[in-house]
Amino acid sequence: MDLSDLPAHHLVQLVRSRKASAVEILEAALRRVAAVDGRPGSLDPGEISEDDRRHVHAFITLTPELARQQAEAVDRQVAAGEDPGPLAGVPFTVKDIFCVQGTPSTAASRMLANFVAPYTATPAARLLQAGGVMLGKVNLDEFTYGSSNESSAFQPCPRNPWDTSRVVGGSSGGSAAAVAAGEGCLSLGTDTAGSIRQPAAFCGVVGMKPTYGRVSRYGLIAFGSSLDCPGPVARNVTDAAMMMNVIAGPDPRDATAANLPPPDYLSGLEGGVRGMRIGLSPEFFNLTFPDPLTGEIRHEPISNEIENSVLRAAGRLAELGADIVENVPMPHTQYGIPVYFVISRVEAASNLHRFDGVKYGYRTPDAVSDLAELYRKTRGQAFGPQPKLRILMGMYVSAAQYSEQYYNRALRVRTLIRSDYDAVFDKKGSYRLDALLTPTTPTTAFPIGDVYGDSVLMQYADQLTVTANHAGVPGISLPAGFDPQGLPIGIQLLGPDFSEPTLLRIGRAYEKVTMDQAWRKRQPRLVEAAQ
Numbered sequence: 001m002d003l004s005d006l007p008a009h010h011l012v013q014l015v016r017s018r019k020a021s022a023v024e025i026l027e028a029a030l031r032r033v034a035a036v037d038g039r040p041g042s043l044d045p046g047e048i049s050e051d052d053r054r055h056v057h058a059f060i061t062l063t064p065e066l067a068r069q070q071a072e073a074v075d076r077q078v079a080a081g082e083d084p085g086p087l088a089g090v091p092f093t094v095k096d097i098f099c100v101q102g103t104p105s106t107a108a109s110r111m112l113a114n115f116v117a118p119y120t121a122t123p124a125a126r127l128l129q130a131g132g133v134m135l136g137k138v139n140l141d142e143f144t145y146g147s148s149n150e151s152s153a154f155q156p157c158p159r160n161p162w163d164t165s166r167v168v169g170g171s172s173g174g175s176a177a178a179v180a181a182g183e184g185c186l187s188l189g190t191d192t193a194g195s196i197r198q199p200a201a202f203c204g205v206v207g208m209k210p211t212y213g214r215v216s217r218y219g220l221i222a223f224g225s226s227l228d229c230p231g232p233v234a235r236n237v238t239d240a241a242m243m244m245n246v247i248a249g250p251d252p253r254d255a256t257a258a259n260l261p262p263p264d265y266l267s268g269l270e271g272g273v274r275g276m277r278i279g280l281s282p283e284f285f286n287l288t289f290p291d292p293l294t295g296e297i298r299h300e301p302i303s304n305e306i307e308n309s310v311l312r313a314a315g316r317l318a319e320l321g322a323d324i325v326e327n328v329p330m331p332h333t334q335y336g337i338p339v340y341f342v343i344s345r346v347e348a349a350s351n352l353h354r355f356d357g358v359k360y361g362y363r364t365p366d367a368v369s370d371l372a373e374l375y376r377k378t379r380g381q382a383f384g385p386q387p388k389l390r391i392l393m394g395m396y397v398s399a400a401q402y403s404e405q406y407y408n409r410a411l412r413v414r415t416l417i418r419s420d421y422d423a424v425f426d427k428k429g430s431y432r433l434d435a436l437l438t439p440t441t442p443t444t445a446f447p448i449g450d451v452y453g454d455s456v457l458m459q460y461a462d463q464l465t466v467t468a469n470h471a472g473v474p475g476i477s478l479p480a481g482f483d484p485q486g487l488p489i490g491i492q493l494l495g496p497d498f499s500e501p502t503l504l505r506i507g508r509a510y511e512k513v514t515m516d517q518a519w520r521k522r523q524p525r526l527v528e529a530a531q
Contacts, residue, residue: 011025012090036530059093064135091186095171097140098221101118112355123247130246140152142387161203165448190229191229197465201488240504263501302443310491312481316510345390435506437492476507
């Protein structure tokens with residue numbers, strides 16, 4: 001098997017035992033990138049060709065020389081008998097919303113296209129300190145605003161390795177696509193409304209949103225400061241746990257980082273699920289959304305294939321000894337997206353004020369008469385449609401005359417969403433759940449261009465994931481098979497605060513019990529052709 005297709009924990013063993021060098025693993029990863037990725041995203045891509053439509057385009061910036069230096073350093077440590085770190089020689093990518101010193105850190109926006117970061121974000125720095133080898137920075141929705149990766153200013157946008165006519169999801173779509181295509185074993189993403197879990201489901205990989213504050217946000221270019229969570233994208237649960245061991249933990253440079261020391265996420269991974277209580281909630285099997293034409297509120301079930309995948313997973317976990325609790329009420333789930341529309345826009349508008357053409361990033365080349373005109377022209381030229389929409393909406397709903405009607409009400413409903421989770425996870429309550437088992441997404445990956453441009457409809461792709469961000473609780477998306485079109489299906493586990501070890505343990509049990517199924521052996525056609 002190609003080294004690019006081996007899981008991260010196997011690669012670490014190969015490097016430590018000197019059966020493969022970090023440089024050999026890196027070269028295999030770079031060959032895979034050359035075979036499947038196509039040209040990286042750029043601000044002036046010209047016409048999107050048929051050849052472009054057959055590639056993944058996960059990257060904005062590839063850093064092969066920097067990666068070789070890192071891989072050679074790992075090999076020198078191994079040769080000297082030193083500990084190269086828990087990720088020794090593992091190739092990884094970083095969502096280009098994180099600063100990495102000496103590299104362009106663009107947020108997939110023209111506004112930051114010329115910004116070279118002077119420092120490295122804490123989670124990225126920890127991956128490097130652990131012996132990981134960074135291949136480069138991967139694409140995303142502009143400033144993470146979107147659920148498909150189509151809003152990136154750097155085109156061609158990423159395409160799904162399983163079907164390149166389909167989206168990768170977003171905003172961590174470049175991360176999910178890279179891992180699914182073998183362009184690095186791991187990727188560092190962010191989750192604001194499902195931005196790790198949704199693309200992980202669309203691309204058939206594992207994606208985890210940790211508890212808010214479990215992973216430092218220092219060096220992350222913020223979208224919604226009360227919602228953003230850095231987290232791992234990986235091929236399997238063991239690799240996700242290994243990555244959590246590296247990136248989780250307190251950070252004195254981030255006041256929102258939890259001061260609780262993290263556990264060893266690998267230690268209890270094989271403990272099984274016997275005696276655990278895992279809930280199914282009917283609210284996660286339906287979507288509630290406004291009709292885009294009439295505004296009427298509609299209620300529609302998720303796709304049958306996805307619902308059946310969740311129920312099959314529940315059955316397999318029950319066979320392993322878990323107690324499946326049905327009809328768990330989560331009554332405020334349907335309000336997750338409207339609340340997100342308000343809160344995230346207010347926080348986005350606030351965070352975007354720093355991009356003004358004065359301190360760093362893009363500045364209009366046009367002549368201006370005053371500072372206000374400099375701001376207006378810089379932002380008008382450098383921001384795409386999605387940042388502009390969020391600025392306008394955020395300023396509107398937070399204005400003094402509307403804040404009680406919209407923003408303050410959204411904050412109160414957010415508290416109710418949190419109370420739903422508190423009630424079902426309460427060990428003295430009626431349900432006493434260890435985890436909720438839900439779909440990750442209402443559909444599999446949709447065709448490129450089908451939803452883009454409809455901000456409301458696009459947002460509802462996150463309805464099943466967003467409440468975890470409001471509540472601050474952890475969640476993980478796991479591959480669970482394929483639909484009749486050959487597109488990956490994802491299922492989701494949600495748990496109480498700091499229950500990542502439990503979610504990983506359940507995920508590993510499900511992974512093991514389904515390991516002999518035929519769908520586990522499938523690979524994207526692009527990957528098969530590259531081998």
